[in-house]
Amino acid sequence: MKRAGLIVLAVLVFGYGFSQSSVRKIPSVNVKTLDGRTVNTSGISNEGKPIIISFWATWCKPCIRELDAIADVYEDWVEETGVQLIAVSIDDTRNTAKVSPFINGKGWEYKTLLDPNGDFKRALGVNMVPHTFLVNGKKEIVWQHTTYADGDEDELYEVLVKVAEGKSLK
Amino acid sequence: MKSGLPLTFLILLLYLLPTNSYGQAGLPQGFIPGEVHGNFQTDLQYYNSDTAIGAPEVPEKLLMRGFANVNYTRGKFSAGLRYESYLVTLQGFDTRYDGNAIPYRYATYQNEKLSVTVGSFYEQFGNGLIFRAYEEWGLGYDNAMDGIRLKYEPLKGIYLKGVIGKQRYFMGSGVGTVRGLDLEFSLADMFDSLFSKTNIIIGGGMISKYQSDQDPIYKLPENVAAFAGRLNIISGKFNIGAEYAYKINDPSAANNYIYKDGKSFLFTASYSTKGLGILLTAKQVDNMDFRSDRTADGSSLNINYIPAISKVHTYSLAAYYPYATQPNGEIGIQGDIIYKIKKGSALGGKYGTSISVNYSTVFSIMKSTINDTTTIGETGTLGYNSGFLEIGDTKYFEDLNINISRKFSKKFKAAISFMYFEYNKDVVQGLSGYGTIYGNVAVADLTFKLKPKNTIRVELQNLYTEQDDGSWVMMLAEYTIAPHWFVAAFDEYNYGNDKSNKRFHYFTAQAGYKNKGNTFTLGYGRQRAGIFCVGGVCRNVPASNGVTFAVTSSF
Numbered sequence: 001m002k003r004a005g006l007i008v009l010a011v012l013v014f015g016y017g018f019s020q021s022s023v024r025k026i027p028s029v030n031v032k033t034l035d036g037r038t039v040n041t042s043g044i045s046n047e048g049k050p051i052i053i054s055f056w057a058t059w060c061k062p063c064i065r066e067l068d069a070i071a072d073v074y075e076d077w078v079e080e081t082g083v084q085l086i087a088v089s090i091d092d093t094r095n096t097a098k099v100s101p102f103i104n105g106k107g108w109e110y111k112t113l114l115d116p117n118g119d120f121k122r123a124l125g126v127n128m129v130p131h132t133f134l135v136n137g138k139k140e141i142v143w144q145h146t147t148y149a150d151g152d153e154d155e156l157y158e159v160l161v162k163v164a165e166g167k168s169l170k
Numbered sequence: 171m172k173s174g175l176p177l178t179f180l181i182l183l184l185y186l187l188p189t190n191s192y193g194q195a196g197l198p199q200g201f202i203p204g205e206v207h208g209n210f211q212t213d214l215q216y217y218n219s220d221t222a223i224g225a226p227e228v229p230e231k232l233l234m235r236g237f238a239n240v241n242y243t244r245g246k247f248s249a250g251l252r253y254e255s256y257l258v259t260l261q262g263f264d265t266r267y268d269g270n271a272i273p274y275r276y277a278t279y280q281n282e283k284l285s286v287t288v289g290s291f292y293e294q295f296g297n298g299l300i301f302r303a304y305e306e307w308g309l310g311y312d313n314a315m316d317g318i319r320l321k322y323e324p325l326k327g328i329y330l331k332g333v334i335g336k337q338r339y340f341m342g343s344g345v346g347t348v349r350g351l352d353l354e355f356s357l358a359d360m361f362d363s364l365f366s367k368t369n370i371i372i373g374g375g376m377i378s379k380y381q382s383d384q385d386p387i388y389k390l391p392e393n394v395a396a397f398a399g400r401l402n403i404i405s406g407k408f409n410i411g412a413e414y415a416y417k418i419n420d421p422s423a424a425n426n427y428i429y430k431d432g433k434s435f436l437f438t439a440s441y442s443t444k445g446l447g448i449l450l451t452a453k454q455v456d457n458m459d460f461r462s463d464r465t466a467d468g469s470s471l472n473i474n475y476i477p478a479i480s481k482v483h484t485y486s487l488a489a490y491y492p493y494a495t496q497p498n499g500e501i502g503i504q505g506d507i508i509y510k511i512k513k514g515s516a517l518g519g520k521y522g523t524s525i526s527v528n529y530s531t532v533f534s535i536m537k538s539t540i541n542d543t544t545t546i547g548e549t550g551t552l553g554y555n556s557g558f559l560e561i562g563d564t565k566y567f568e569d570l571n572i573n574i575s576r577k578f579s580k581k582f583k584a585a586i587s588f589m590y591f592e593y594n595k596d597v598v599q600g601l602s603g604y605g606t607i608y609g610n611v612a613v614a615d616l617t618f619k620l621k622p623k624n625t626i627r628v629e630l631q632n633l634y635t636e637q638d639d640g641s642w643v644m645m646l647a648e649y650t651i652a653p654h655w656f657v658a659a660f661d662e663y664n665y666g667n668d669k670s671n672k673r674f675h676y677f678t679a680q681a682g683y684k685n686k687g688n689t690f691t692l693g694y695g696r697q698r699a700g701i702f703c704v705g706g707v708c709r710n711v712p713a714s715n716g717v718t719f720a721v722t723s724s725f
Contacts, residue, residue, distance in 0.1 A: 024205060027243060028280065035404045036369045037359055038329065059482035072521065072577075092304070093297040094477030097438035098506060100409060101447025105508025106524060117294055118304065125209035125239060125687075125724040127307075144687050144724065150617060150625035151652030 024141040026053075027123035031088070032114040034100045039113070041120055044139070049082030050163050051135040052156070054110075055126050056087055058095045058102050063130040066148035070156075071108050077157065081164035085110045090129060092116050132156065136163045143169060204244030209687075209724040211307065212236030215260055220715035223674055223696060228261065235259045235267070237307065239274075251275035262702070262711040263310040264468065266340035273338060274314055285321040290314045293333055295352040295375035298475035299415035299434045300396040300460070303337070309702075309709050313472055314338040315348065327359030331375075337462045337471050344471045346462030350377035368405040374398065377473060379462045388427065388550055394420045396432070396460060396474070409440045415474075417460055421550075423467060424459035425498055428553030432457040434476060435558075449506040451479045456535055456556050459497040469709075479504040480530040480569055482703070483589075485613045486662065487633040487644050491593040492703045493532065493567045501561055502532030521577035529570045534562030534597075565606070568592040575615075583617040595638065599701075609635030623652040634666070641666025657681045662698055674698075687724035693717070 028042035044051065052070075056063035067087060070077075077083050087110040089099045096116050103112055115121055124133065127146070134143040134156070143159050145152065162169060213235055217228035234257050241250035252274035256267045276289035292314055294302035305312035317335020324330065334349040352375030358365040378395040400413035417432035433456045440449040453476075461471040476495045479502055483489040506528050513522035537546050537554040546554040568591060575585035589611040595604035614630045629646040646660035662676040678695030699713040 024207065035358065036356060036371045036402055038356060059484060061484045068577075092477065093294070093302075093475070094479070095482065097409070097411060097440055097451065098447075098449050101440045101442040101449045101506065102508055103447075104442035104444055105447030105510060105526065107445050107510045107522065117292060119292075122239070122292075123241070125207050125241070127209050127211050127722045127724060131687075131724070145653065145684070146687060146689055146722070146724065147684055149650035149652045149656055150619055150627075151623040151650070154622060155653040 023138075026135060026139055026141065027120070029119040029123050031120050032116075034103075034112055034114070041113075041123075044086065044135075046082070046084040046137075048137040049084065050137060050160055051139075052083060052085040052160070053124075053133040053135060054085060054087050055090055055115075055121060055124075055129045055131045057089060057091045057129050058098050059091070060129045062148040064106075065150070066130050066132070066153065067108060067110070068106070069150065069153045071106070071110075073153070073157070074109060077160065081160055083160055083164065086113060087111070088113045088115050088120055090115050090118060090121050090126075134159055134163060137166070204242055206240065206242050207725060208238060208240040208250070209722070210236070210238040211722040212255075212720065213260060214719045215714070216717040217261070218715045220696065220713070223676070223713040223715065224699065225696075225713045225715045230258055233258050233260050235263065235310075246281050247277070247279055249275075249277040259310070261714055262709060264340065264470075266470075267310060269341065271341050273312075273341060283323045285319075287319040288317075290316050290338070291319045291333075291335075293319060293331065294475070295331070295350065295377070296373055296398055296400045297413050297436055297477065299413055299436060299458070300375060300398045300417070300474050301333075301348075301350055301352075301377045302473075302475035304475070309469075311469055311709075312338050313470070316343055325360065327356045327361075329354040329356070337473070339463075339466075339471055344462045344466070346379045346381040346471070348377065348379050348462050348473055350375060352376075368403070371400075371402040371404075373400045373402075379460075379473060381463060388421065390421055390464065391419060394418055394460075407441050407443050409442075410438070412437045415458065417458060420460065420464070422459065422461060422464035424461065425457055425553070426547050427549045428457070428547060428551060430457050430553035432460070433558075434458045436477070445510045445512065447506070447508040449504075451504040451506075452502070453477075453479050454501045454535065454559055455495065455497055456499050457497075457553070480532070480567060481506075481528045481571060483571075485587065485611075485615070485629065485631055487631040487642055488571070488587065488589055488611045488613060489703060490611075490633055490642070490700065491591060491595070491598075491607060491609070492701055492708050493530075493569070493593070494598055494708055496532075496566065496597065499535040499537065499556070499562075500532050500566060501535050501559065502530060502567070504528070504530035519576060519578065523574065523576040526573045527571070531568040532566040534564040534566065536560035536562045564594065564597065565592060566594045566597050571611075581619045585613075585615040587611070587613040587615075589613075604638065607635055607637040609633055609637075625650050625652070629660075636666075639664055639667050639672075654683055654685055655681075656684075664698075689720075689722050691718075691720045693719075 026041055026044055030038050030040055096114055130148050131146045133141050136142050216232050219227040237252055237254045239252045251272050253272050255270045259267045274290040276287055278287040292303045303313050303315045315335035320332045322330045331352040336343040354373035356371050358369035376397045380393050383390040383392050396417035398415035402411040413436045415434040419429040419431050421427040421429055435454045437452045455476055460474045462473055463471045476497055478493050478495045480493045508526045511518035511523040535556055537556050540552050540555055544551045571589035573587040577583045591609055593607045595607055596602050611633045617627045619625050627648045631644040633642040642664050644662045648658040650656040659679045664673050667673045676696040676698045680693040682691040694717050697714045700711055701708045702711045
C-alpha cells in the first residue's frame with residue numbers, strides 16, 4: 001500500500017511539476033528585517049515594478065561575487081527598469097548579527113531580509129545559495145537561477161528588461 | 171508503514187484539490203488554484219579503492235543519497251513531504267541514514283494571526299541556545315520536530331510560539347519528548363509612533379524534555395527544563411543583543427553524567443554605516459549539551475544550538491582546521507571589521523576596495539573541584555564549580571585573518587587573504603596526542619574575464635604548519651561560460667608531510683551544466699580526508715577516490 005501510494009504520488013508530482021505553466025506567487029512566511037521587525041513575505045512589493053529576490057549568506061563566496069557584480073550596475077538597472085533587489089540572508093544565528101555590518105561594509109544598496117530559520121528558503125525550494133528569483137510587477141515569480149559564474153548577471157539583466165517591459169519570457 | 175497514513179492523507183489532498191494543471195478557463199469565479207513546488211537533489215559516487223590515501227574498498231561500488239521535497243499551497247493551507255533515499259548513504263555520512271522513507275511531512279494552516287502546523291517542522295527560539303530544530307542536507311544533519319506547533323500573534327508585535335513533539339533520529343524518532351513556549355515583544359511593531367528610530371525586542375522561552383529513567387545506579391531527572399531570556403536594542407547604526415540561557419541538571423553521556431546545571435551567555439554589538447561595519451561577539455558556554463536522549467552520541471538529538479563565534483572560512487585550506495563549539499565549556503570573543511575604500515579614491519581605485527579583518531579566540535572555562543575527594547567532572551557528582559566569565563588555562567582556538575579584494579578593471583579582479591591560526595586538535599576533535607596546530611594560510615584568488623561570458627578564475631593557496639600532516643598547497647583553475655557551463659580542476663598537495671611517502675596529490679576535475687533551477691555536476695578525482703562544514707557545523711569526510719555525480723533541481 002505504501003509502495004502503491006508512492007507510485008501514485010510520483011505520477012502526481014511529475015504531472016504537477018511539469019504541467020504547471022502558470023502563475024507562481026511569492027509564498028507567505030515570516031522573515032525579519034535588519035531592525036528586528038517581523039514581516040510577511042507575501043507583503044513584498046515594488047509598486048508594480050520587478051523584484052529580484054537573491055538568497056545568500058555571509059559565508060558564501062559565489063553569493064558575494066554575484067551581489068558585488070550586480071552592485072556595480074545596480075544604479076543603472078534601477079534607473080532603467082525600476083527593479084528592487086531583496087537580498088535574503090540564510091545565515092543562522094552564528095552570523096545573523098554580522099549581516100548588517102557586512103552589507104554596510106560592502107556598500108550594498110540592497111534591501112535585506114533575514115531568514116535564519118530557513119522558512120522562506122524552504123517555501124521557495126532553495127537547495128543551496130546563491131539562488132536568485134525574478135518577480136514581475138504582478139508579484140509572480142517568472143524566472144530563477146542557481147549558482148553564480150561571472151557574466152550570469154548579464155542574463156539576469158536581459159530577462160529583467162523583458163519583464164520590466166511586460167513581455168513574456170516564453 | 172509508519173508514514174502510510176500521512177502519505178495517504180496528502181495524496182488525497184492532492185486529488186481533491188484541483189490545481190491549475192488544466193488551465194484556469196472554466197473554473198468558477200473566485201476559485202484560487204493551488205500551487206505545487208519543490209526541489210530535488212541526488213548525490214552519487216562511484217568508489218575506487220585507493221589504499222595509499224586510505225580510501226577503502228566499497229563493496230557496493232556505487233552509493234547514493236537523495237531527496238525530493240514537494241510542497242502544496244492553496245490559500246491559507248499548505249502541506250508537503252520530503253522523500254529521502256540512502257542506497258547506501260555516501261561515505262562520511264552517518265550510516266544510520268539508510269534505506270527509503272518519508273521522514274518529513276507536514277500540514278499547515280496559516281492566517282494573519284495564527285499558524286498551526288501538524289507533522290514535521292523546523293523552529294528556533296531566539297539564538298537557539300535552548301532550542302533549534304534545523305537541517306543541513308550537506309552535513310546529514312536533521313533534528314526536525316515531529317508533533318504540533320502553534321504560532322500566534324495576539325497583538326501586533328507580540329509573538330507567541332508553542333511546540334511539542336519528538337525529534338527526528340535518522341530514519342525514525344528519538345525516545346524523548348520535547349515541549350516548549352516562547353514569547354517575544356517587538357516594541358517598534360507594537361508602538362509604531364514611539365519607536366520609529368529604535369527597536370527594542372524582548373523575548374524569553376522555556377523548553378522541557380521528558381525521558382524515563384531506567385538507570386540501575388543513578389536517579390536521573392526525567393523532566394529537564396531550560397530557560398532563556400534575550401534583549402535586542404537596535405537604534406540607528408547600533409545593534410546590541412544579549413541572550414542568557416540556563417538548564418537544570420541533566421546528567422548525560424555527553425557530560426559524563428554529572429548533576430551540574432548548565433549556563434550559556436551570548437553577547438553581540440555592532441556598529442555599521444555605509445562603507446564600514448564593526449561587530450563584536452562574546453560567548454560563554456558551561457555544560458550546555460542538551461539532547462532529548464541522554465544516551466545520544468555524535469550530532470544527534472540535539473535540542474539546542476550554540477553558535478561557534480569564529481569566521482566561517484570557505485577557501486579550502488583556510489577551512490582545513492575549522493572550529494566547532496564545545497558545549498561542555500568554552501569562553502571566547504570575536505571581532506570583525508569590514509571596510510570599503512571608496513571608489514574613485516587614490517587607494518580605492520576605480521571600483522573601490524573591500525577590506526575585512528577578523529579575529530577570534532576561544533579558551534576553556536575555569537573549573538574547580540567541588541571538594542577534596544571528587545575529581546573534576548566525576549560521574550554521579552555535581553561535577554565541578556565554575557563562575558561567570560572566568561577564563562580557563564587552555565586555549566582552544568585562535569584565528570586572525572585579513573582579506574582584501576579589489577576590482578581593477580572590467581577584465582580583472584583579485585582577492586588576497588592571510589590567516590594565522592592556533593587549533594587545539596585534541597579538544598576540538600575529541601582526540602588525544604595531536605596537541606595544538608599552529609599555522610599560516612595565504613590565498614590569492616584571481617578572476618580574468620576573457621569575454622563578457624567567459625571567465626577564468628584561479629586560486630592559489632598555501633597552508634604552512636609544522637604540526638599534524640604538515641604543509642599543503644592548493645591550486646584551482648575554473649573556467650565558466652555564463653550562463654550554463656563550467657569546468658574546474660584543482661590539486662591539493664601535501665608537500666610538507668613529515669613522511670615523504672605520504673606527500674600525496676589530491677587531484678579533482680569537475681564539469682557542470684546549469685539551467686534555471688537545475689544543475690548537473692560530474693567530477694572525478696581524489697578527496698582528502700578532512701572536515702567539511704556548512705554554515706559552521708562540520709562532519710568528518712574520509713579519503714575517497716572515484717567519480718561523483720550530483721543533480722539539484724528546484725521547481
